[in-house]
Amino acid sequence: MSRKSIQRDAILQVIKNTTSHPGVDWIYDEVRKEIPNISLGTVYRNLRLLAQAGEIRELDIPGSAKRFDGDTSNHRHLICEKCGRIFDLYEAVDPKIEARIFQKTGFKVKRQYLKLIGLCSDCQKQEEQLKTYIYDNSLIKGGEK
């Protein structure tokens, strides 16, 4: 990834300017507003390059297409199984588990992927016409789809 390219910059901007964990198609559509004849292949290639360079993060959502995250900080994701939105969770993972596993099994854990599937508060309300829970917005952000 040595040379500059307008296309790669535009792709990066699109991802950095959303908190919605977009998929390739959405990114493609957005970037075409700037560069109408950009190739889908170019989008894929640069997404891979940007992820390899650590400028974005690639998410894997069970049974669905790739999604990307412009927020490369250490955080986890809450995936709503109803609306499909992905929320950020800024809560640390148990750090002791890696040492414990290594001591007990000899397996050296390098990365933990904790994915939490469930229902966002919007979908809970919608699903059952029930009580609303108070929650703290400062811990999660994003999820605008």
Place this chain on the structure above:
Amino acid sequence: MSRKSIQRDAILQVIKNTTSHPGVDWIYDEVRKEIPNISLGTVYRNLRLLAQAGEIRELDIPGSAKRFDGDTSNHRHLICEKCGRIFDLYEAVDPKIEARIFQKTGFKVKRQYLKLIGLCSDCQKQEEQLKTYIYDNSLIKGGEK
């Protein structure tokens, strides 16, 4: 899944008789030793049916094809990024996290997927010609590929 079928039984047996978390191709090859003209489509369809019925579990491994697990007990997986083998980890996940997230964010967690990527002890030894660690075999099983 009302009627019996020789094909489905054979597929289930293949999965139940290994601890290697096989993929579709391996299952297909194995079951063809019994039923040489079984269709790949039949394998896929029955894997889905068996997973829906809770008789097997479908794993999703980041960036690779589906794998299946005949062990439906509550356990997690250690995935070796070098040899690709998948080991079972019988260690409970932090149960408090779900309540904590719900209280703080309103998100109702239904399922936790904790995937631990790293190096198995074999691959560590192989990678660096270094000391061998003692580990407890009773906590993990499988991984024969």
Place this chain on the structure above:
DNA sequence: TTAAGTAATAGTAACCGTTACTATTATTAT
């Protein structure tokens, strides 16, 4: 400031895992 060298691109074909379709066969209930 050209020219050479070569990343990066647009456009498109190919790929791979999976699902859908269709005519035929096997299982079940009467």
Place this chain on the structure above:
DNA sequence: ATAATAATAGTAACGGTTACTATTACTTAA
């Protein structure tokens, strides 16, 4: 046995992604 229909084998189609190829655009050094 017969009828109803679930399941199958074989194959086509699909969706997401990667690979290929000719062209374009940076970059460096005469």
